[in-house]
Amino acid sequence: GNGANVPFGCFQTLGDLWINTGENSAYENYYRELDLNDAVVRVRYGQNGTNFQREIFTSYPDQVMVAHFTADKPGQISFSCSMTRPERFQTVSENNQLLMSGTLHDGKGGDGLQYMARLMAVNKNGTVSCNDSVLTIENADEVTLLLSASTDYVLKYPEYKGRDHKMLTSENLEKASLKKYGELLAAHKNEYQPWFSRVKLDITPDEILPVPTDERVQNFKQTKSDPHLVELMFQYGRYLLISSSRPGTLPANLQGIWANKIQTPWNGDYHTDVNIEMNYWPAEVTNLSEMHLPLFDLIESLEGPGSKTAAVQYHNRGWVVHPITNVWGYTSPGESASWGMHTGAGAWICQHILEHYSFSGDKAFLERMYPVLKSSAEFYLDWLVEDPKTGKLVSGPAVSPENTFVAPDGSKSQISMGPSHDQQVIWNLFTDFLKASDELNINDQFTDSVKIALNKLAGPKIGSDGRLMEWAEEFPEAEPGHRHISHMFAIHPGSQITVENTPELAAAAKKSLDYRIANGGGHTGWSAAWLISQYARLQDGEKANANLVTVLSKSTSPNLFGQHPPFQMDANFGTTAGIAEMLLQSHAGLIHLLPALPAEWPSGEVKGLKARGGFEVDMKWQNGSLVSAKIYSAKGGQTKVKYGDTEKSVSLKPGGKFEYSVN
Numbered sequence: 001g002n003g004a005n006v007p008f009g010c011f012q013t014l015g016d017l018w019i020n021t022g023e024n025s026a027y028e029n030y031y032r033e034l035d036l037n038d039a040v041v042r043v044r045y046g047q048n049g050t051n052f053q054r055e056i057f058t059s060y061p062d063q064v065m066v067a068h069f070t071a072d073k074p075g076q077i078s079f080s081c082s083m084t085r086p087e088r089f090q091t092v093s094e095n096n097q098l099l100m101s102g103t104l105h106d107g108k109g110g111d112g113l114q115y116m117a118r119l120m121a122v123n124k125n126g127t128v129s130c131n132d133s134v135l136t137i138e139n140a141d142e143v144t145l146l147l148s149a150s151t152d153y154v155l156k157y158p159e160y161k162g163r164d165h166k167m168l169t170s171e172n173l174e175k176a177s178l179k180k181y182g183e184l185l186a187a188h189k190n191e192y193q194p195w196f197s198r199v200k201l202d203i204t205p206d207e208i209l210p211v212p213t214d215e216r217v218q219n220f221k222q223t224k225s226d227p228h229l230v231e232l233m234f235q236y237g238r239y240l241l242i243s244s245s246r247p248g249t250l251p252a253n254l255q256g257i258w259a260n261k262i263q264t265p266w267n268g269d270y271h272t273d274v275n276i277e278m279n280y281w282p283a284e285v286t287n288l289s290e291m292h293l294p295l296f297d298l299i300e301s302l303e304g305p306g307s308k309t310a311a312v313q314y315h316n317r318g319w320v321v322h323p324i325t326n327v328w329g330y331t332s333p334g335e336s337a338s339w340g341m342h343t344g345a346g347a348w349i350c351q352h353i354l355e356h357y358s359f360s361g362d363k364a365f366l367e368r369m370y371p372v373l374k375s376s377a378e379f380y381l382d383w384l385v386e387d388p389k390t391g392k393l394v395s396g397p398a399v400s401p402e403n404t405f406v407a408p409d410g411s412k413s414q415i416s417m418g419p420s421h422d423q424q425v426i427w428n429l430f431t432d433f434l435k436a437s438d439e440l441n442i443n444d445q446f447t448d449s450v451k452i453a454l455n456k457l458a459g460p461k462i463g464s465d466g467r468l469m470e471w472a473e474e475f476p477e478a479e480p481g482h483r484h485i486s487h488m489f490a491i492h493p494g495s496q497i498t499v500e501n502t503p504e505l506a507a508a509a510k511k512s513l514d515y516r517i518a519n520g521g522g523h524t525g526w527s528a529a530w531l532i533s534q535y536a537r538l539q540d541g542e543k544a545n546a547n548l549v550t551v552l553s554k555s556t557s558p559n560l561f562g563q564h565p566p567f568q569m570d571a572n573f574g575t576t577a578g579i580a581e582m583l584l585q586s587h588a589g590l591i592h593l594l595p596a597l598p599a600e601w602p603s604g605e606v607k608g609l610k611a612r613g614g615f616e617v618d619m620k621w622q623n624g625s626l627v628s629a630k631i632y633s634a635k636g637g638q639t640k641v642k643y644g645d646t647e648k649s650v651s652l653k654p655g656g657k658f659e660y661s662v663n
Helices: 165-177 181-196 213-223 227-244 275-279 281-285 289-314 345-360 363-383 420-439 445-456 503-518 525-537 541-554 570-583
Strands: 016-020 027-035 040-047 050-059 064-071 077-084 090-094 097-105 111-124 127-131 134-140 142-151 200-202 591-593 604-611 615-622 625-633 637-643 646-652 656-661
Touching: 040 181, 050 181, 064 077, 064 165, 064 181, 077 090, 077 097, 077 111, 077 142, 090 127, 111 127, 111 134, 111 165, 134 142, 142 165, 142 181, 181 227, 200 227, 213 227, 213 541, 227 281, 227 541, 227 570, 275 281, 275 345, 275 525, 275 570, 281 289, 281 345, 281 570, 281 604, 289 345, 289 363, 345 363, 345 420, 363 420, 363 445, 420 445, 503 525, 525 541, 525 570, 541 570, 570 604, 591 615, 591 625, 625 637, 625 646, 637 656, 646 656
Parallel strands: 591 637
Antiparallel strands: 016 077, 027 040, 040 050, 050 064, 064 142, 077 134, 090 097, 097 111, 111 142, 127 134, 200 604, 604 615, 615 625, 625 656, 637 646
16 A cells, blocks of 8 residues: 555655756747667757757765756856755755754654755856755856765665765765866776676667657557567566666665655555565666676565564464565555565566576675575475365465456455465475575475475466466456466566476467457466566567557657556666567576567667576678677586577687587
8 A cells, every 4th residue: 555654654756956047039940869879868959149068867886866057159158956845854054064963764764865966067167055945057168967865765674774864975975075066077987887788778770759758659659560679678678677776775565766756655665565676677688797796685685574474473483574675674564465475476586596697697695695585495394285176285275366266155355275376486485495405406305305305396287278377276266367377476577487398288278378368368468478487487578569559559658657557667668678588488497598589670789688597699681680699607517409400519718709600
C-alpha cells in the first residue's frame, strides 16, 4: 500500500531547484537533449537577440550536480533560484550558499532521517547574492551552479544511520567550486564513459534521421518499427543502471533516483517478486557487472532482520524475505496473505549471487556471499515438507505471485502447497548453493542434506492441456491473462528449463506463454518486458520482438521512462535485458550466438556483450545471418559456441581471442 507517512516512509523526491529568468518575451530554436554517450543534458534557445546554452550533469567523482549557463554575448545571464520540496523543508542562506534541510521518517516510527542539499553559484563577471531563501545572479557572462545533497542514512542493520551529511555536502561543494567547469566536465566524462562505451549496438545500417525522441515514440505507435528506437531503449537502460546503481550506493528501485513525488507508487521500495530482480537482469549480460554490487549489499543487509522474521513467523533457521523490502530491513510478510505469503522471495533474490559469479569469476565475492546463500538454504530446508500423496518435498502455504486460481469448491484462492514458482526458485537456490560449495571446496553434512532435498523436490509438471502447470494440481486460473508469469521463472531468469536440455518442458512453457498472451497477458510495462526475455530463451525471435513492440508502443513515455502504468523503471531494465537475450545467451551451458534474431533486424553488429564464464562477445550479421563473431576471455576458459545447428568447442588462454567463422 501507499504511505509516505507510515513509519517506514517512502522513497521520494529530494525536491525542486527553481530557476527564474524573469523573462516572458518570445524564445526560438529551443533544443534539448540527453546525450547517453556522456550523460550530459544540453539546452539551447534564442531570446532577445542572444543565444543561451546550458549543460547539466551529475558527477559521480565530484559528488555534485553541475549546471553551466553560457550566452553568446557578455553580461546576459541573470536569474534567481530557490530550492523547495512539497513538505518538511526549510531553506536558508549561509556563506553565499542556499541550504535546504529537514527530517523524514526513520523507519522505526520516529522522525530521524536527516537530509541536506546545498546550492552555490560560481560566476564569471556580474554579481551573485544570497538573501533568505533566494540566490540571485545578475549580468554574468557565464555561471556554474553546483548542488550537493546527502542524508545521514547508512545501509547497516539495525541503526541505518551515521553518515555525516552536513560535512559531506559542505566539503563536496567546496572542492567542486575550486575546479574550473571544464575540469568538472572532464572528470565526469572520464568516469562515466568507460562504463557506457563497453557495449555498442548498431541495427541501423541506414542513416539515422534526427527525429525528437517524443516524436519517435509517438510515430512508433503507428509504424511498430524503428530500429533506432530499439538501440536507444537498449542503451538507455544501461545509462539508467550506471546512473542509479554505482558501487557503494543503494540499489535501483521502482522509480529509481528519478522519483518526482513525495508519495511514490508502492513507496518506491523494493519488490522481490520480480521488480528489483528485473532491474538487475541487464547488469551482467550488458557488461555492467560492477553496477550489480549494490544489490548484494542490500541482500547481505537483509540476513539480520530476515533471520528474525524466519524465527518469529515460522520457527525456522536461516533468513527469509517476502514480496516487499525497503532500506530499513523490512522482511515480514505483506499485509494480505493473498499476495504477502510469497516466501520464495529470498530464493529468487539469491539467484543473482551465482549469476554475478558465473559472469565475473570473482572468488572473493563468492566467499563473501556464501554465508547468505547457506542461510537462505537453511530456511527452505526447514520450510519444505513431504507431500503425503507423492512423497515429494513441497513448500507452502504459498502463493504463485500474484495469481489467483479457482479451488475445487468454486471459491477463488491464492494459497496452496507446492506452487511451481516456489519449487523452481528453491531448486535454483539449492543448485546454486551446491555449485558455490563446489567452487569453494566445501563438502559437509549440510551440503549432503541440500543434495538430498534437491533430488526430492517436486519438479515442473505438464498439465493435461500440454501447458506447464502453475500449481501442484490443475487448478483453473481466475485470470487467464494475468500479468505475472511466475511459473516461468525456470525459463528466465532461471535455467532449469531450456530448449537444449529439457525440450518437452520448454514446449509446455511456450504453450503457457502463448495462452497467457492470447488472453491479454503482458499488459503492463514490466510484464511485456519480461516476455521479451522469455520468448528469446525459447528461441522465438518474432514473438520476442512482438513483446518489445508492445513495450515501445504501449508502455513507454515520451522521455522513454517505462510505464506500469504508473511510471516504473523496471520495464526499461527488462527491455534492455530482453534485447541482449535476443542477441546472445549463455545459460544452457554454451554460448549461443543470435539465438532469437528477429527479421526486423536483418543486419547489424553488437560489441561487448558478456557470456557466463567471463567471455566477451562481438558479432556482425547481414541478411539475418551471422558474418563473424569474436570471443574474448580475460581470465581464460573453455566453452562451447553454438550458432544455428553448429557447435564448436573453444579453449582460450588468459587474454585469448577466438574468431568464429561461419563457413
